[in-house]
Amino acid sequence: MNVKHYLPLLDWLPGYGRSQAVSDLVAAVIVTVMLIPQSLAYALLAGLPAQVGLYASILPLAVYAVFGTSRTLSVGPVAVASLMTAAALAPLADAGTVEYLVGAVVLASLSGLMLMAMGLLRLGFLANFLSHPVISAFITASGIVIAASQLKHILGVEASGHNLLEILNSLADSIGQTNVATAAVGVGALAFLLVARKRLNPLLRAAGLTSRLADILTKTAPILAVLVTTLLAWQLNLGAQGVKLVGQVPAGLPSLALPSLDWGLWQQLAVSALLISVVGFVESVSVGQTLAAKRRQRIDPDQELIGLGAANVSAGLSGGMPVTGGFSRSVVNFDAGAETPAAGAFTAVGIALATLYLTPAIAYLPQATLAATIMVAVATLIDLPALARTWRYSRPDFG
Template identity: 50%
Template sequence: MKPKTTNKPLSHPELQGPALRQGLWGLLKKRQYSLQLFQQDATAALIVTLLLIPQSLAYALLAGLPLQAGLYASILPAIAYALVGSSGVLAVGPVAITSLLTYSALSPLALPGSNEYLSLAILLALMSSGCLLLMGSLRMGFLANFLSHPVMSAFVSAAAVIILLSQIKGVTGIPVESGPLQVQLWSLVESLDQLHPMTLALGLGFVVFLYTARHFLAAWLMRRGVAQATAALVARMAPLILLVLATLLVGLTDLDQKGIKIVGELPVGLPELILPSFNSDLWVTLVPMAIMISLIGFAESVAIARTFAAKRRQQVNSNRELMGLGLANLAAGISGAFPVTGGLSRTVVNYDAGAVTPLASLLTGLGMILVLLFFTGWLHYLPQAMLSAVIIVAVLSLIDWKQLPYLWRYSRGDAWAWLATASGVLLLGLEIGLLLGVLVSLAAWLAKNSRPHMAVVGRVPGTEHYRNVQRYEVEVDPQLLSLRIDESLMFANAQEVEQRVLLEISQRSGIRHVILMGSGINHIDASGVEMLEQLNLLLQEQGVSLHFSEIKGPVLDRLKNSHLLKLLTGEVFLTQHQAVTGLTGKRRETESPGS
């Protein structure tokens, strides 16, 4: 639940204009920043910083990197995004999906945790940055639309399952080999004898605590009189509470001497700014994954940013988001971290805590600097089982199996795309699964467009409206065939449209005029124009005139640039009713005596 300060989307009317969409610099240049905004942003930054401590360590563990890399990924990237990002609440840093993608890309190339592995992670972040900045400079924000919702839903759900299995070692002590689902399951079965009972007890306790806090703590607190906004924030801060409790538990009872793995010593101080050595072979190997991380991270971030911007009647500039995320990944690379993007859970906390502008993100980065300088020593006894529990509970909410039966009822094409993506990710790998889903989505789209919906229409009695003869009681003229085309005319469906027109004419004797109603045609390509020219000639040979009605302006402009209108045997009418009444009137004049 949002606090009062964030429940009034127009409380800062100056932020509804273009300044916020231009990032923090836009606000400062226009002098639209105030002390009230600073107080709100600073409060949100403090809360998000506290939440980031366990999350950043957990996601570094998931990525196979030294734990301090997660802290590094939460500093400069957040500051860099704040400078140009267009969202006031998006929290940029390490997230589960990009961490898994990083591990999937690098684990076959180097030993996780090694210096070589860290160098590859840095290189991957820099390459992702290059992809994002290039797309941003070319204004290619529309690319996120190619990852349809069913494909993204399936990818995230299946990836969450892979993440869950990868964290079994942290909460049980059973090593699980990385890879597709079947590899992980077989590895789990083979290694059951390595179960560590004390780790299992702690791990299950941590998972239950976090899951209960996430789903039930807020309601429990509200029943006891705690304000709704406060209760929600306390529930979301459960990982930090558990971090303190778990660290004290292990430190005071010496559980690390009994087989419980702990974080240990973390470097104190700021990360060194470094660049990886150039290796052309590695660059070529990592290009596909860098592109994949860029697209998925961008799509996820923009979806989150747009959702929260809409709550405040603000807008998000997708091309500016590309630049902001590109700079964030550049900052991650040069500071010894791994690819980053916008995270949902931290963004929710940021929003609920009252963040208004990107300065909240900048202050979060500064807060993480203080953590690195003064508080990393306190994390020595933090059990790694707690970090795995944080990941497990976080990704459980990402699994959405209910999407499949819904899609199966609504759209079989989308359902098949969902199935292909999920199956591919689980059984073949992340990259192949995503590619498979995109290909199936495109195939379903082409199949749909290759069989456009067309309807024979007639006039609804007493009106100027024309509807499908199979759905309504309508009036038709036996010498007129009116066909409404409900798709754009393009190479994939041009021949199908032509064959349908000819088929309808062959089933009706006495047809003298064909009217193609173009209210549903939004675009026509060269193949569509060529088909209409051919259809015009074929109908002319049969003594039938071809007419158009309700053609949209952009489509009509294209037709004017072709030879079709010069060769057309009929006319172009503004409305379908004008076409029918005009042609009917001409026929009656021709048939009347003495004409």
Template identity: 40%
Template sequence: MSKSASNIARWFPAWRWLQDYSSSKFKSDLLSALIVIAMLVPQGMAYAMVAGLPPITGLYASIIPMIIYALIGGSSTLSIGPVALISMMTFATLNPMFEAGSPVYIQAACLLALLVGIISFILGLFRFGFLIRLISHPVIKSFIIASAVLIALSQVKYLFDVPLLTNNISEFLVSAWQYFPYIQTPTMILGLSAILFLVMLPKITQITAIQKIISKHTLSFWMKALPLLLVLISILMVHFLHLEDYGIKTVGEIPSGFPPLSMPFWSWELVIKLLPGAAMIAMVSFVESISIAQATAFQQRSKLNSNQELIALGLANIGAGLSSSFPVTGSLSRTVVNADAGAKTPMAGVLSSLFIVVVSMYFTNAFRELPLAILSATIIVSIWKLVDFRPFIETWKYSKADGIAMWVTFFGVLFLDISTGLMIGVFSTFILLLWRISRPHIAVIGQIQGTEHFRNISRHQVITLPSIVSVRIDESLSFLNANSLKEFIIAEISQNTQLKHVVLNCTSISSIDLSALETLEEINQELDKLGIQLHLSEVKGPVMDRLNRSKLTHDLSGKVFLTHYQAMQTLHQTEAQIST
């Protein structure tokens, strides 16, 4: 590829796959698009409801954002559009300010998408993508699980046709107790039947006798299209059985046509109100999107630039804000289906968008009689798969600190609200990280007989000398932990009156800040007063460069050794000569 072509591909990744696009790839992408569209139509409408928006906005959110990502993004299979988690965060951001579904609420949702896009684009453009990935994986897992619970609970009001509050679990339980006598029985029966249909039918198809009759490929297609099949069946039932006469609420009139393109209403006051929520959504949407894109990149052995992905996601959200929709990100379920269906290039996403355009322009009336309870059922079934408490147990077994962060995030999301819970989780992660750094693992090490290796004296049979103590700190030195090292050395010299040398093994030290440097200078001075020399061994090059610019190496009472083995050999010989 020439330099000019390389530059074009850098800013316009679609240039790479468009150059050798073929009819065989088009056929594969077309098939993938048809399969994805079966999921996307009911999901898009359902997730718009989760966000407190009219169902048509879910279709709008699946058009321009997906086309933009296909041209700018780096993943060949990532499906951009509405997802449950971001929809819930949109609702959590806007619901306290405006009435859900009102014109001002819809405009605020568009502005929110625009702000999310601008934040993501700027961070990606200036290569600050790393800032947005400061949330630990345990916190993200916990946040997704807790959010999945809240999303499922938020749909119960449509399932039972009662006005439940779902900002947190406390509100939900109180309102459920109040409105329990007013449950609309026909709606409940329809909704629960839909859940049973979506849960049990895939299990029935696993029966060997059925698999012998119907091919595995055919079964797989119909299971992926199951939500759309349920939607169509329910529409026919409402139409021919007149279920609306029994109090079954439906989607109602849906406007048809291409998404209206316009700048959402905005004011500086509204921007400032929405900015915290937009920042949180940008952070979560990027983490979710890049995680999915990286997984598919691994499988396809393709390159992925996180900053480019952030730019693409930003432009996709700007497109969403300008096309009357709400924040979007990568969808795990649709991406997996897209990849499994054999998508070869991002053209599969473009084709999906074009199919959505056709649906939104010519087939919206077909969804007028779609029961709200059916959309709720599809959300509950799809989202409840994320509610898995095994990560909590596994994380707790591996790391108590990460386990605490997970539980704090989980209960914060459930009992406060979705955004506050995430902020608490992020804050707790940093607090626990600082606590962990301030309490580093420090060990006295000795030589394993017959080798040049040194290990912790409490774990291995090693050789030590009473006049020499070797100390290893398994952390970079900073103001947070320098005093811990000082206290450890004080404890060691207080227990050994024969001590003449302290050797600090610097294998694990990648940096030393100014506070830690001053502490090392203090340790050197105090040891010198006691007639004990301080030595350094195995200092990394960048660390040594900085130490050479300080006065520590000049004032050091001992020496700096290339290897710890060399240090021990030299000091042992020195002590042997003194004793003779």
């Protein structure tokens, strides 16, 4: 067995220089700032405690740096996988219970084992046979459902539902109970993030910043929304006014433990794990290939299966949730100048430090801010014009 084939780290580590280390370290700082609110938000989206998102952004990032072939792909919780996790676990247990958390850990472990098995069997080529219209439509629909599911947090109302129609009906029934303070925080954060996405970049360039720096600062705007609303919640005691806060997040690194070996639970989650694995792999490979092509690099789909699989297994061992390569964080990592997978390892260290020392401040973070962050992030997933493009290209594909 050629160990070097399964450990891409060995290819670039011998030539790792000071300039690369500086570039990777700068990129890691920027991505860490972006990842903290995203990780918290996606954990809550999946119905899990906020710290689970942080746990899923530590060891998996470091493990992918060893086994993955993309130099700039950033692995962690993502919107679509979080939604699929919530859908898979909802029939088994109530969100927030120990059983629910155990199920998430099993789901990550099972998905990881499936991905690694597919990689060892050299099944990476199957990604070429997956229908692009189907994947595009699935991700678009998921983005719409995710955005709709966050409106209850923006408005501060109780609403539920497993599909778009149920969610909208539930929101319509409870709209009269909107919490004014929550809506002010949620709508304000949402408006700021939308304006920042469209207007901040040209404003920064007009102020004299380089295009690259302006792009990076624009993409890290969510952390400013987090800081401002957290300070407001603390100073104005918004929790007493009905604004739901993230609450106390346990400080400290995750402990390593084997997932539950309940065979019945593994059987129940097998199909969901397979779906999460396939969708996650396609998303990761698409992002990885796009970024690699910009630098005339290549990725190995078979090794990517092993890398993503190992990352998910490590997420299961460290009390995390299913992970995959994220589009927004990978683009930020690329734009920030990351040159090797070491940037991911440095980011893991940054998230670990945040988990150790910054969790007391996270307690005052309004859930409405995280909901706004999710809604703006998933907006990039929604591609309704693809329907028209597919119709012009192929009627069967459109169907």
